[in-house]
Amino acid sequence: MSTIAAPAAPARRSLYTPYRMRIAKVTDEAPAVKTFRLEFVDPADAAAFDFKAGQFGEYSVYGEGESTFCIASPPTRKGYIECTFRQVGRVTSALADRDEGDIIGFRGPYGNIFPIEQWHGKNLLFIAGGIALPPMRCVIWNCLDLRDRYKDVTIVYGARTVADLVYKHELAEWDARPDVNLYTTVDPGGQTPDWKGRVGFVPTVVEQVGPSAADTIAIVCGPPIMIKLTLPVLTKLGFQPENIFTTLENRMKCGVGKCGRCNVGKLYVCKDGPVFTFAQLRDLPAEY
Amino acid sequence: MEFAVSAFEPKLVAFVCNWCTYAGADLTGTSRIKYAPNVRLIRLPCTGRIDFMLLLQAFGKGADGVIVSGCHPGDCHYTAGNFHARRRWTLFRRLLDFVGVDLRRVHFAWVSAAEGAKWAELVNDVKTKIQALGPYDAFPKRLDGRPQPAEVA
């Protein structure tokens, strides 16, 4: 099976030495979920740095460890990167304790990319659940920043509760745009009295929206159960597995195909992914 | 011309309970009893909460001696925390001794809230003893990127 080629990692002294990043802005997105805007301390690093939508990195709190997140900001916006994370373990808790102005580390970009140049002239259907919007936000903004290259853009985004929806300001912005069809939904019971979006699980909402599969690329990211239930819906709508993309979130340590953690079949999610089509995943052991 | 050779000043860590020994140490201060400043107090709710791992952590982070102290038997604020702790210490001491940890560096005491003087005596005594033993380089230290004492020696 073919995989999407990863751009070569930049030459560095030791691959384990991170870039020095300053936290320029902290945004509270949802309970225990924050977004950091990170700027390169060294202008030379900023100038040399380049990435594409879909790539990820290792974010360090020195003395606590590294954590793997996608780059949540689009490559079309230069000079900074953003990451969105939920406070769960040792590193993300330490990250959540950092303030604006603090120095943290970043290694990357690693992994392959969403082939958005191959999607020119097509409709895009983004389906995300919960904390899985961040990896998709990068590619959404990338495509919206190059809006004239794509046809219809549809976003279906759901979370457990209204509070758990991330990027609330941007959701409002997308909702207001005439060139984006946004459907937000929360799980039954997660709505508030003034909630104007839908109530229901993401797969159900996708079915209700019923986007056409013709000339359309679907990008799906969310918890395993959401993906499992969304795929049959997309298949019913006529989507072919090679036109459905996702990004895997296997546990990683090194990010460059050595530590062995993200090995699935002969592939390393960190090198051959994280972006895969469902046609590719079909040929892999289900160890992700 | 003579140079005064500065004596080794041991680092002592004391794990004490909130209700008796911490209050006792407070009394030492308010009674203006002077005692060795080598000790760092770590206050925990009860000796029952003083996990043996804490003692290892103290040595691993460079303590030369450790004091563990709480309420006298029968006086525990939580009824029986110190009775449970006592059993744990009894076993722990035996294990430490067996693996070659120097028990002269681990001191247990009951110091009540009224025993400010006992606290001062305890700390001074432990300090003198540890001073005589010297730094505890035989105990491995937590890695922090700097050379280990064993490597330096």
Next chain:
Amino acid sequence: MEALRQRARELLAAGTVQAVLGYAAGSEPDRARPCFVRTAAEADGLIWNEHCRQNLATYLQKPEVRALGRLALVARRSTLRALLQLAAENQLADGRVVALFVADDGAVTELPTLAAIEELVARLPRGLSDADRQELDRIAALPLGERQAYWAGEFARCIKCYACRAACPLCYCARCITEANQPQWIPVSSDPLGNLEWNIARAMHLAGRCVDCGSCSDACPEGIRLDLLNHVLAEEARTQFGAEPGYSVRKDYALASFKPDDKQEYIR
């Protein structure tokens, strides 16, 4: 050995148990390996000799093994003690396993209930083997510096593979202290402190619970005698607190109880 196989066949044929967990011949004559016998015909593969050492009670907590159904367990003294201790800690329901105790002369006793196990184990000789006792005394008699150096040398070989933990019938925590990282109590790396802390923590968490099976040190790929740490604690718990884990399903964990007049001459 034949008595054991026969009993296994009967239990399987009668449907009393769905599997017999015993030992089969290992790679070499000096080894035996745990095996799961499902049919009467497979019972011919069961063996019994001095190399059948891994405590089989260790397997009882594994989901894959639980899924097999009711089990018969080939047992030596420490296996029986592990079963009783697991029951005392509410980890084993009465009747879930049938213990097949094999005596030194090869005689097999079927023990279908915890009460039966208690009764039998009470009649067995107690205490450490002479060899273990000698090694314990030898190390305890070393001067402090030599004792420290001995264990530093032993722990230096520890590679933190956690075979000791995996082999132990009483190390069943879903999340081990060594995996807790907020804070990181025990260093992940096998540096001198990490190894000392791990080995002390492991022994302490088994203090008053260990049934002296020795599976931990049998499992150690570096041959570290870490069972000695457990023996020392077991001895102290017995002499000081009368703790004899694994002889009763009554919960009498030495560190969860106390007497007002427990020893305290070392406390000032």
Next chain:
Amino acid sequence: MTEQRILSRQNLGPLFERLAADGRRILAPVRHGDRVGFERVTRPDEVALDYVQTRTSAKSAVFPPYEPLLQFALQGKDVQVAEPAPDAAPTVLFGVHPCDAASFATLEAVFTWDTPDLPFESKRANLTIIGLSCTQGDAYCFCTSVGGGPGDPRGSDILLTPIGATHFLAEILTERGQAVARLAGELLEPHRGNGKDAALAQIPPRFDARQLGAKLPALFNHPAAWQEQALRCLGCGACAFVCPTCSCFDITDERDRYHGVRLRCWDSCGLALFTLHASGHNPRTKQSERWRQRVMHKFAYQPERLGVLGCVGCGRCSRACPVDMNLAQHAQQLAETAV
């Protein structure tokens, strides 16, 4: 081109002295009771030349159980980061058997494919391997099943084969070997035509690793192939940690208030936490899946992806396993399983 010389056992002492004078440290097998392990030595009489296998492998020379990747100085909001000085001491690994010598090719494949790994490469670049052919094996040895052999020169810079009680046949195989040969000078005498093969241990092949690798993908979803074997697996990391080619690792930080270090530590795919996600999801929940990963990775994934086998047949995993999970035996069974 391979040069063949003779090295007398009495000349090992002078050789060790010349290596030391050249600033090289020597790691070699040392016997303690029934245990043999690689240690730093200075004299040949410390070295066990008649051992079958060490408990842990020689991989520590280039991939130690733990090693610093970065050092930090923490100052308020700021941090200074430094890469530790590379472990530059030139090292001679003396007396490793051909299986261990062969393992370095697998380690190199992992650590240098794509992004170079400097902590590994700095150690590997300074390592010269003087191998020692096996005159004896045991029931756990299966090098001949995985493309190696008791006198296999691959991986060694110089390979010594005991000839009689007094001499070694020395095959000088690489430029690094030549450098040692130059240091040895007249200690290496002209070859007098002693036969190598007669001295070697007999290790009958048990399966063909290449054929097994080709077959494994079809066995992946074959429950009988894995579940029964893995039922007795205790899920410890002993097999991986004693393995000369297992190279999976963890990265973890240690710190005090003002200083910290980022460490690389050995890890194992057999441990349940290895793949556990922060969300609680675990791609490999069962021990049989983890054991399968170990076998697949060694015999199918690595050969396909990196062009190297992940097994050199040293047998350490099987000797170390508390419950006698015999890898060679299982591989043989898999090779014989009808797909």
